[in-house]
Amino acid sequence: MTGVRHHIPDPLLVAYASGNLPYAYSLVVATHLSMCDSCRTRLSAHQAVGGSVLEACGTRDLSNDLRDRVFAELDEPYEEAPQFTRSGIFPAPVMQALGGLPPKWKPLGMGVRQSILSHDNGGSVRLLYIPSGQAVPDHGHNGLELTLVLQGAFRDETGRFGVGDLEVADDDLEHTPIAEEGETCICLAATDAALRFRSLVPRLLQPIFRI
């Protein structure tokens, strides 16, 4: 996809390549990679380093029968994991997280909706639906927040984010993303801890809506 201006920073990309990102963030990174050739290229470069590390890191002796066990399986039938494909604005990794079904939107007030894809100790990841001109309440972050635009665009104190753009926000950023006029803004957002909303009403709603 062309026109993507906000990409995955290298440390995140390396953490993703090495398998050291919690599920919620991996999902956002994998989705951006599905939309961005430039980050896909950079990921491949990091994988090349990973491959070199694999080759250079030394060996461990195998059990005597491991080779035979592998060869015995080569011609055996096996079950393929189900493959998901892009559907509309949702790239394959999102469709996998949705189990192939359309999102189940829950209202958050002011026309904003969300669909939680996963929520556990490692963090939570959700789809956000923000009508044009609408703001996501002003909030700080206890940890890292990744927001990827799938449709429309939003602006906040740090700039403009259109389709494919990834915003990386951490502890020190307090921002108020506002959906641009035009199409409804749909984002994929991952956080590793409950966001602290500043205005009272959303704070009261927080436990119910798991934001």
Place this chain on the structure above:
Amino acid sequence: MERESLSDQTLWMLAVRDNRCKVAFGRLFDYFAPRLKGVVCRSGMPPSQAEEVVQDVMLTVWRKAAMFDPERAQVSAWIYQIARNRQIDVIRKERRPIPEELKLPEETQEDAAQILALDQETSKLRAALARLKPAQREMVEKAYLGELTHADIREQTGLPLGTIKSRIRLGLERLRHELKEQGLS
């Protein structure tokens, strides 16, 4: 294709992909399986479980060989990613999110010069890795074997990633072009 100059690993992998050659697969196994066990054990996984991961990875190499694209990835890079995915799946008991696959177009003439260039860039990268000071090399190993959090990883590794990136980009652009020509994209 002028195959003489390609690395052994690339030749073995192409023989597995194109001819389903079990002799070549055996060579890949003998080269990669002990290395895979090395890195998987490093994460603290018990040896018997580590061997399950190794078995899984090598079977995936055999089964998914058609996905191997030597214009975009060197064999070790491709196997590295399969191994990281499998290891995470086993540890976290979840399917790790991976980017959309770009399906390889059927019947396309591969560009031998591009494959060779990527092979050569990769061996330069390996040489650069070997030349790093021990402490720096240790950091690179930790970062790429998942022993550092993203907050601990600093971008500067001293490794020459620029040229390898442009080779990979070429391969990707060529693939996109082929897919478009064939109406697959």
